[in-house]
Amino acid sequence: MRIAKADLVPTEANLRAGYGAFAELEAACELFCAQVNARPHRAARRPPAQMLAEERARLHPLPVRPFAVLLGAARRVGSTTALVSFEGGQYSVPHGLAGQVVRVRRHGEQIVITHLGGDGPVEVARHRGTTAGSPALDETHFPPDPARPAARSPRPRSACEAEFCALGDGARLWLVEAATAGTSRMRVRWPRPSLSRVCKGPASSTGHSASPRPPAGSPTATWPRSSPTRPPPPPARPGQPGR
Structure with a gap:
């Protein structure tokens, strides 16, 4: 205890700084023991580490597996x-x-x-x-993350689906986003010229945007065949039911 207080414990007498963690105190103890056990003992005139090597032959060995x-x-x-x-x-x-x-x-x-x-x-x-x-x-x-839906590519299972995917990256991206949203089956009907314009070009010949509209709330969605440039119906007059 006297040696430990003088060489290990921080006190005002030896001006040793405090330890930042328990691991620092543990490392200081190991270093102190290695230094002391390598010096000749005052009574035995031999280093304790050398005497321990001779005494091990007379000591019972510890079990291979701890309790x-x-x-x-x-x-x-x-x-x-x-x-x-x-x-x-x-x-x-x-x-x-x-x-x-x-x-x-x-x-x-x-x-x-x-x-x-x-x-x-x-x-x-x-x-x-x-x-x-x-x-x-x-x-x-933790195990590696599974493949995300964005990294997957749709695989057509019929000639119609293969023709749709062959329209361009826009068609394949539309299928991936619809599947990510939870839609399992979709049956979309719209004019073929409009479909080609959406998947191949950003705008139509008339200058209007050709971005597709999302499917309706149900998995089966029927898109209108009318032209997007068709003017809206006139407002209903007072007393006349609206169309």
Whole structure:
């Protein structure tokens, strides 16, 4: 205790600065032990590290696998999300351990998660301690994201669908956006010249925009055959029902 107070504990006497984390104190202890055990002892006249190498032959060896209680409390990993709960916080583990039991313990300011497999205990994750509502996540613990709908391309299954997709990128993009919105089946009927103008060119010969209108609320939508330049009907006169 006297040596520890003089060389490790911050006091006003030795003017040692305080530790920023528990890991810094742990590293200072390891460095101090390596320095002291390499010096000759005052009574034995030999370094303690040299004497320990001779005494190991007379000591009982430690078991190959540590007791499970030394690895921490048992926690089951979530089946859908690879997270474990410990002391009010949530911590991620590799997604291959979903549904399995792991051991969790606190080591200073860190949370150590160990899995007991056929080859013995293996450390699978180490996080900094967190609080409730702020889970500690490691991106490498989660599987890759599935392919997004934007990266898919429509595959025609009939001659009519192949002819529609051959009109251009606008036709294929229209099908992808409709499928992303949840539309499973669409049956659209409109004039062929208008369809070609929408998918191949930004504007018609008359100068009007040829952008398509979205489908109606139902999966089956019938678009009007009338020209977009047709004037609207006149307003109804007072006392006359509107058309």
